[in-house]
Amino acid sequence: MANLTSEQVKQLADDLLHMTNAVGDYRYENFDNLTEDENSELKELHNQLLGQTTELYTKSALLVMNDVDESLNAIRTITEKTQNLYKNLGVVQKAIDWAARILGMASAIISLDTDNIASSIKNLLT
Amino acid sequence: MPGKSRYLIITIVSSFMLMGCYELKHVTEFTETSIEALQSYETLPQSFNQICKEDCQLKHVAKFNIHSTQCDCSPEVKADSITNIIYSTSLEYLNGLLAVSDKQLAKYQTADLTTTLSTGNYGSLKLNENDVKAYSTLSSLLLRTFSGINQRKKIKSYVIDGYQPFQQLLTFLELNVHGNIYGKLEVQKQSIKNFYFDHVNNKNLSTYERTKFAEDYFNALNNIEAQQKELDVFSEILLEIKAGHTLLYEHVEGLKNDEVKSGLARLGSRLSLAVRIISNLN
DSSP states (O other): OOOOOHHHHHHHHHHHHHHHHHHHHHHHHTGGGSOHHHHHHHHHHHHHHHHHHHHHHHHHHHOOOOOOHHHHHHHHHHHHHHHHHHHSOOOHHHHHHHHHHHHHHHHHHHHTOHHHHHHHHHHHHO | OHHHHHHHHHHHHHHHHHHHHHHTHHHHHHHHHHHHHHGGGGGOSOOHHHHHHHHHHHHHHHTTOOSSOOOOOHHHHHHHHHHHHHHHHHHHHHHHHHHHHOGGGTTOOOHHHHHHHHHTOBTTBOOOTTTOHHHHHHHHHHHHHHHSSOGGGGHHHHHHHHHHHHHHHHHHHHIIIIIIIHHHHHHHHHHHHHHHHHHHTOTTSOHHHHHHHHHHHHHHHHHHHHHHHHHHHHHHHHHHHHHHHHHHHHTGGGTTSHHHHHHHHHHHHHHHHHHHHHHHHO
C-alpha cells in the first residue's frame, strides 16, 4: 500500500466521523433499552472514536503523502456498511463489537501504518 | 515658448503614464480587495490549538476534574504554524502582485519579507518542503521580483510563475481551514452531544436541571455552528481569489481586455460582500 496524502487523510477523517456518528446515533436511539454497562461501554467507545477522528484531522494538516485510492475506496465501502448496519442492528453486542473493530482500524490509521490499515480494513470487510 | 513646449511635452507624457496606470487599475483594485479578504484569516474564530484545548477541557469536565489539566496540543500547534506560513506567504504573493500592478506602489517595503524568506527563520517551526511544496517556489519568485528594478514590467512573468504555486497554497489553506479545522469542529459537536445526552436523559435529575443541560447543549452547538459559518465564508473567499488569479493567468497577454475587467469586477464585488459577511459574524 502506498503512502497517504493530506487530502486523503482528511477524507479518511471524514469517513471515520460518519462511522463514529453511526455509533453515537445507535446509543442515542436505543438509550432506553440499553443496560447501564452497555450504555457506558458504547459511550466510551464513541468518545475514543471521536478522539481518534479529531487527531486524524490534525494529521491531515501535517502530512502530504502519495496517492492511495484503493484504501480510500475500501474505507468508503466500510463507511456505507457501518451506516447501514447501525440502522438495522438488533443485538447490542454486535453494536459494541463493530464499534470496537472500527476503533482498531482508527488506531491503525492514526499510526499511519499502512500495513496495519490494510489488515484492519480486511478484518472489517470479511 | 520653449518653456511652454516643455510643459506641453511633460503634460502629454504624464497623461500617457497615468493612462497606463489606469489601464491596469482593475488588476490593482482586485488585488487590494483580495488582500483585504484574505486577511479575514486573522479574525477567524478557531485554530487547531484552540480546539484541542477546548476538547481537552471537555474531557476534564466530564470527569469532574479541574486539577492537573494539562493537554498535549503540540501537533495542533505545529498544524497552526504550517497554516500560518501558508497564509502569510499567500498574502505576500498578493502584496507583490499589487506592487507590480501599480507603479505608485513600486516602493513597496520588502525588507522584512526578504529577510524572513532568505534566512528561512520562521520562529520555532522548521518548515518541511514536503509539507508545502509550493512554498519554496513562491518565496523564490518573491525574492526575484523584489530584487528587480522595474516591477511594472514584471507583472506578466510574476503571474505566470506564481500561478501554480499560489493556487496550490490556497488549496492547502482551504484544506486546513475549511477541511481540517471545520472537521475538528464537527467532531467537537459530537463530543458535546455525547457529554450532554446522558445528563439530559438522567431521570434522577430535576426537570429544571435536565432543561438547563439541554439549553447549555444548544448554546454550545449554536456557538460552534456560528464558527463553522465563518469558515464557510472564508472558503468562498479563497475560491474567488483563486478564480481571479486564474483569470489573470489565462489572459496574461491581454490584461486590459474587457473580459478581464468585468470578470475581476464581478469577483471583487463577491469578495467585498464576503468580507462584510465575516465582519458581521464577528
